[in-house]
Structure formats: structure tokens, C-alpha cells
Amino acid sequence: MKILNMERLKRKLARIPDAVKRRAQADLLLAGREINMLQRSLAPKDDGVLAGTIRTEALTDGTVGVEIKAGGAATTKAVRNSEKGNSPNYDYALAQEFGTKDMSPNPFFYPGYRARRKKALANVRRGWKRAMKDAASNG
Numbered sequence: 001m002k003i004l005n006m007e008r009l010k011r012k013l014a015r016i017p018d019a020v021k022r023r024a025q026a027d028l029l030l031a032g033r034e035i036n037m038l039q040r041s042l043a044p045k046d047d048g049v050l051a052g053t054i055r056t057e058a059l060t061d062g063t064v065g066v067e068i069k070a071g072g073a074a075t076t077k078a079v080r081n082s083e084k085g086n087s088p089n090y091d092y093a094l095a096q097e098f099g100t101k102d103m104s105p106n107p108f109f110y111p112g113y114r115a116r117r118k119k120a121l122a123n124v125r126r127g128w129k130r131a132m133k134d135a136a137s138n139g
Contacts, residue, residue: 020135
């Protein structure tokens, strides 16, 4: 898929002051952490490990943005019956969110994300506009 006027868009994005980009990144991290708080409250509390893996991370490619994640090494377990063609490891965060053939789902990730997404994005947009106005008035 080709994006029309991509070069023009790149030029416009390159003109955004670094202070505005830093403000947007900080606002995105804060918004992600607010979403994380709700997700943690919705996560099953069996041993607390799953709730502890819910996090917001800055993108590593240098662009402004964040990823909201759950699970990882702390919630990855070996599959008991991997000789049946299953993957040898499985992240039980996925089993909690989507369920398995033996367990009904206990969704925590997407319900928390959907419940807070609009408010979080509105806060980010408001901060972005404020930072752009400040940058315009300062130079």
C-alpha cells in the first residue's frame, strides 16, 4: 500500500520540535501506565505474577510511541505434553486472556485497554496541542 504524499508527511514530521516529541512520549508513557493500572486490577490474583508483568514500554526504533504488554519470561511455562506437536513453552497470560480448551477466558488485558483508550488518547492529544502552542510561542 502506498501512502500518498509520504515525502511531504515526512518533512512535516521532521519539523516537529524535539521538545514536543519528548512531551508526547512522556504523555504516552503516562497514558499507558494508567491503562496498566486498570489491567492489573482486572488480572487474576492467584500468585500476583501476571499482574506484575503488565507494563508500558517505549518503542525501541526511535519513534514516538509505546507498547502495552503483559506476560513474558515470568509467565512462560513449559507445556506438559509437548510431544503432541504443541509448542514446548506457553505464556499463561494468553491462556488467561483468551482461555484454553480446558479453561474459560479471564480477560484482563483488552477490556482494560478498551475502557481507558479514549481517555488516554484525549489526554495525549491535549498535551500535544499544549506543547505545540508553547513551542510556537517560544520560537
